[in-house]
Amino acid sequence: xxxxxxxxxxxxxKEKVLGSLTDLGTRMYDQINRRQFPWIKMPSRxxxxxxxxxxxxxxxxxxxxxxRSSRNIRHLRPLTxxxxxxxxxxxxxxxxKTSTLxxxxxSAQAYEMDFVDQPESDNIITDLETVVGFPREDFNIFPEERxxxxxxxxIQYTIPGYEGKKLNLASxxxxxxxxxxxxxxxxxxxxxxxxxxxxKGALFTRFVEERVHDRFKAILIQTAGQAPRGTRAxxxxxxxxxxxxxxxxxxxxxxxxxxxMVIIGGSANAAHLRDLNTPDAKWAGVWATDIVDYKxxxxxxxxxxxxxLYELQKDPRYHGKLWKREIETFLKIRKKAEQEAFSRYxxxxxVDEYLPAKLEAAxxx
Amino acid sequence: MxxxxxxxxxADFFYRNRDLAGFTNPSRAIYTTLRELxxxxxxxxxxxxxxxxxxVRMSYAMEPVExxxxxxxxxxDNGLGLPEEVIPSAFGQILFGSKYKLRQTRGTFGLGGKMxxxxxxxxxxxxxxxxxxxxxxxxxxxxxxxxxxxxxxxVLKRKVHKNKNRWHxxxxxxxxxxxxxxxxxxxxxxxxxxxxxxxxxxxTFVDPRGRLYRYDRATTVMSKPPQETTCHPxxxxxxxxKRLIEQTKSKNxxxxxxxxxxxxxxxxxxxxxxxxxxNPKKTPKKLSTDEIVQLASAMKSFDQFLPxxxxxxxxxxxxxxxxGIQKEFNPEFIEVYQRxxxxxxxxxxxxxxxxxxxxxxxxxxxxxxxRFANKIPLLFDEASDVSYKVVNDQVDWxxxxxxxxxxxxxFVHLCSTKIxxxxxxxxxxxxxxxVEREILNAIREVARRLSIFLSKKASHEKQKxxxxxxxxxxxxxxxxxxxxxxxxxxxxxxxxxxSVLTYETETEEGSSEGEEGKGSR
Numbered sequence: 001x002x003x004x005x006x007x008x009x010x011x012x013x014k015e016k017v018l019g020s021l022t023d024l025g026t027r028m029y030d031q032i033n034r035r036q037f038p039w040i041k042m043p044s045r046x047x048x049x050x051x052x053x054x055x056x057x058x059x060x061x062x063x064x065x066x067x068r069s070s071r072n073i074r075h076l077r078p079l080t081x082x083x084x085x086x087x088x089x090x091x092x093x094x095x096x097k098t099s100t101l102x103x104x105x106x107s108a109q110a111y112e113m114d115f116v117d118q119p120e121s122d123n124i125i126t127d128l129e130t131v132v133g134f135p136r137e138d139f140n141i142f143p144e145e146r147x148x149x150x151x152x153x154x155i156q157y158t159i160p161g162y163e164g165k166k167l168n169l170a171s172x173x174x175x176x177x178x179x180x181x182x183x184x185x186x187x188x189x190x191x192x193x194x195x196x197x198x199x200k201g202a203l204f205t206r207f208v209e210e211r212v213h214d215r216f217k218a219i220l221i222q223t224a225g226q227a228p229r230g231t232r233a234x235x236x237x238x239x240x241x242x243x244x245x246x247x248x249x250x251x252x253x254x255x256x257x258x259x260x261m262v263i264i265g266g267s268a269n270a271a272h273l274r275d276l277n278t279p280d281a282k283w284a285g286v287w288a289t290d291i292v293d294y295k296x297x298x299x300x301x302x303x304x305x306x307x308x309l310y311e312l313q314k315d316p317r318y319h320g321k322l323w324k325r326e327i328e329t330f331l332k333i334r335k336k337a338e339q340e341a342f343s344r345y346x347x348x349x350x351v352d353e354y355l356p357a358k359l360e361a362a363x364x365x
Numbered sequence: 366m367x368x369x370x371x372x373x374x375x376a377d378f379f380y381r382n383r384d385l386a387g388f389t390n391p392s393r394a395i396y397t398t399l400r401e402l403x404x405x406x407x408x409x410x411x412x413x414x415x416x417x418x419x420x421v422r423m424s425y426a427m428e429p430v431e432x433x434x435x436x437x438x439x440x441x442d443n444g445l446g447l448p449e450e451v452i453p454s455a456f457g458q459i460l461f462g463s464k465y466k467l468r469q470t471r472g473t474f475g476l477g478g479k480m481x482x483x484x485x486x487x488x489x490x491x492x493x494x495x496x497x498x499x500x501x502x503x504x505x506x507x508x509x510x511x512x513x514x515x516x517x518x519x520v521l522k523r524k525v526h527k528n529k530n531r532w533h534x535x536x537x538x539x540x541x542x543x544x545x546x547x548x549x550x551x552x553x554x555x556x557x558x559x560x561x562x563x564x565x566x567x568x569t570f571v572d573p574r575g576r577l578y579r580y581d582r583a584t585t586v587m588s589k590p591p592q593e594t595t596c597h598p599x600x601x602x603x604x605x606x607k608r609l610i611e612q613t614k615s616k617n618x619x620x621x622x623x624x625x626x627x628x629x630x631x632x633x634x635x636x637x638x639x640x641x642x643x644n645p646k647k648t649p650k651k652l653s654t655d656e657i658v659q660l661a662s663a664m665k666s667f668d669q670f671l672p673x674x675x676x677x678x679x680x681x682x683x684x685x686x687x688x689g690i691q692k693e694f695n696p697e698f699i700e701v702y703q704r705x706x707x708x709x710x711x712x713x714x715x716x717x718x719x720x721x722x723x724x725x726x727x728x729x730x731x732x733x734x735x736r737f738a739n740k741i742p743l744l745f746d747e748a749s750d751v752s753y754k755v756v757n758d759q760v761d762w763x764x765x766x767x768x769x770x771x772x773x774x775x776f777v778h779l780c781s782t783k784i785x786x787x788x789x790x791x792x793x794x795x796x797x798x799x800v801e802r803e804i805l806n807a808i809r810e811v812a813r814r815l816s817i818f819l820s821k822k823a824s825h826e827k828q829k830x831x832x833x834x835x836x837x838x839x840x841x842x843x844x845x846x847x848x849x850x851x852x853x854x855x856x857x858x859x860x861x862x863x864s865v866l867t868y869e870t871e872t873e874e875g876s877s878e879g880e881e882g883k884g885s886r
Contacts, residue, residue, distance in 0.1 A: 021849055022849060022850060025845070025848065025849020025850035025851075026846075026849070026850040028842060028850075029843075029847055029850040029856055032842070032843055032846065032858060033857075035860050035861065070835075073831055076834060077834075079838075079842065080841045080845075083841070083842050083845040086845070087849050090849055111841070112841075113841075
């Protein structure tokens with residue numbers, strides 16, 4: 001019964017997405033029939049309309065709107081590209097096929113959509129997300145980069161050809177790729193009680209080798225740098241549907257800190273989207289204070305690092321106590337350390353000593 | 366040692382200084398030869414209002430050559446012809462001619478044509494054959510050579526033919542050293558440009574290789590022939606003044622001033638003589654040399670003379686200039702403009718300009734300049750010419766929406782009783798401030814009109830482009846929105862496309878809510 005309910009979640013969402021795309025088409029269709037130059041309205045994504053929302057603890061778009069009207073010659077092309085992209089997404093979703101951003105760029109050429117370059121087509125896809133209110137992953141357009149997952153979680157596929165098939169995510173020691181098949185799967189059985197997101201592949205592998213998933217009952221996720229949006233949405237789903245806490249380990253530098261923050265508080269780039277962030281996730285390390293406390297081998301902060309820290313200081317997402325303290329510490333010690341730095345104390349030190357301590361600390365955050 | 370002083374004849378002088386007259390080398394010589402002969406022929410027709418038919422033929426005297434060699438030149442015109450008695454002198458004696466008067470003609474001294482024949486004689490030692498007839502008389506044929514030292518024609522042979530058809534005109538035939546290979550492009554340029562400023566002439570040129578170039582007339586209307594005038598006081602020097610005094614029948618200077626100078630009436634003459642400090646009742650012939658010098662310098666400095674009379678000028682006129690440019694260049698746009706007469710140093714002049722754009726005008730990255738002086742194309746030393754300075758340094762073409770990739774030709778025609786050439790070569794015009802200003806103003810006027818044309822054209826193109834964009838994208842929006850909405854029939858964008866042309870670019874410039882900084886961060 002519980003399972004069936006969950007299945008409805010995925011299915012219902014698909015229908016909502018498709019409905020939203022159809023609405024877009026119908027609106028413009030009717031406009032043309034009424035002898036209006038077809039137009040659309042959507043929230044503005046310009047920087048002055050991106051606000052931090054304390055309630056949802058993420059960036060959201062304000063109430064400024066932009067109108068794209070085919071009456072304006074400069075809007076004509078992007079609007080056409082948008083309708084085409086919508087129609088392309090509609091087809092993908094209905095036929096349950098997936099595509100990448102790059103695919104979209106090339107597919108467009110068959111329709112003389114003449115995107116100048118991929119950034120242009122990527123931007124139109126972002127427009128489409130803004131218009132319909134769903135991330136592109138919901139209409140089956142994915143980025144190239146993929147991250148991985150490993151842990152004692154059994155999933156059931158919903159994609160064509162695999163429907164009903166089950167898989168335990170601990171069955172392959174390199175981890176399973178977080179792609180459309182996985183993000184569209186239902187969760188069947190979970191033996192874990194937490195999720196650990198790790199920035200670096202090397203550490204992810206170490207954790208798998210050291211059986212962290214068993215010893216700490218954790219689902220391990222490797223973000224491979226900045227977590228792709230699909231992965232961020234997936235972490236949120238895991239945490240919400242399975243009610244699991246999330247802790248994040250990154251390098252001890254401003255960039256690692258921000259990787260954690262994007263998982264927690266979302267990015268300004270995705271301010272037009274919801275349900276990508278996990279506000280309750282915790283950043284557990286490597287902190288600046290860890291560098292001091294654990295006497296980690298470190299390197300000096302570069303000018304760029306320092307500049308980035310000052311930027312982060314101004315960012316509303318970083319106004320929490322922990323973040324303020326860590327930024328100040330970084331600026332004070334002028335040092336940074338990588339996750340691998342713990343190897344100084346032996347390969348298993350990080351799992352035997354550091355991780356338990358940090359998990360404990362994370363509970364108090 | 367004592368120096369030997371010796372008198373030389375004018376012919377001898379020009380023989381020794383042929384470089385000055387444009388006979389520097391065989392290539393330049395043949396260009397000058399054809400040019401002088403064609404100009405004489407055109408003048409011979411225009412003076413009496415005959416629409417010119419001019420035929421020029423060059424052929425190899427012996428076997429074909431590349432580069433320098435001996436060529437035969439024949440030129441025929443349908444001009445007034447020459448009375449029999451002047452034929453030998455007209456072609457065999459330097460400084461004999463009809464052009465020593467104050468009116469605008471192509472040549473000034475009637476020298477160039479004779480130089481051409483002289484050059485032929487000294488390079489090939491052959492005679493010139495002249496055939497000419499005035500309408501009513503017989504046709505006379507002379508074979509002449511010039512006695513260079515004595516500056517006298519030597520008649521070798523004389524024939525008289527019947528003239529049943531009442532032919533009038535002149536035919537010249539002689540041999541000369543030339544380098545057609547190198548002169549060809551300039552010669553062809555010369556014919557084309559001459560055809561431009563003489564659109565009422567039929568020009569035919571057969572080159573040594575047997576190729577025929579024809580420039581047919583596009584009109585039979587000719588510009589008004591120039592009137593002879595008296596001198597303007599500003600343009601007179603002591604020597605001219607002495608000669609006038611010698612000839613005059615006037616009994617007092619007041620009368621002398623009124624009679625021999627243009628635009629000098631009783632009042633002006635009196636005021637002037639008062640200014641010059643001379644008694645108006647004085648007999649001109651009794652003026653002392655000092656007084657003549659005094660008179661001449663007062664003439665230059667007195668500033669109350671009326672500007673020179675321009676009736677001695679024969680500008681082409683806007684219609685003819687336009688016709689000429691149209692027929693030879695077939696551009697998309699032509700605008701011509703004639704300035705009011707102006708004067709420099711007592712010589713009247715008129716500037717006419719034409720601007721041609723697009724069509725047959727090639728795109729060379731900057732305006733192409735065509736210069737004309739008294740209906741003669743100037744082909745050499747362009748960069749030293751005043752027009753070049755104006756076109757390239759003084760006119761801000763961008764201001765008129767002309768950009769380096771705009772195919773543009775500028776035609777500048779200066780007519781004057783005395784063209785201010787910088788050198789004897791008569792190839793470029795000095796930058797007299799008065800002339801320069803007139804050229805600049807004339808070009809600005811036509812450029813203004815061009816810029817209106819160009820902006821209209823640009824706006825048409827913009828409209829067309831606009832429609833193209835809408836025609837490209839609106840059907841696609843219709844197609845994909847129908848697909849998205851799951852409708853079988855696409856909505857009709859026809860009415861929308863129709864309305865694209867009717868409303869202007871209002872929405873394009875600054876729609877406040879339409880703009881968006883592509884939300885990237």
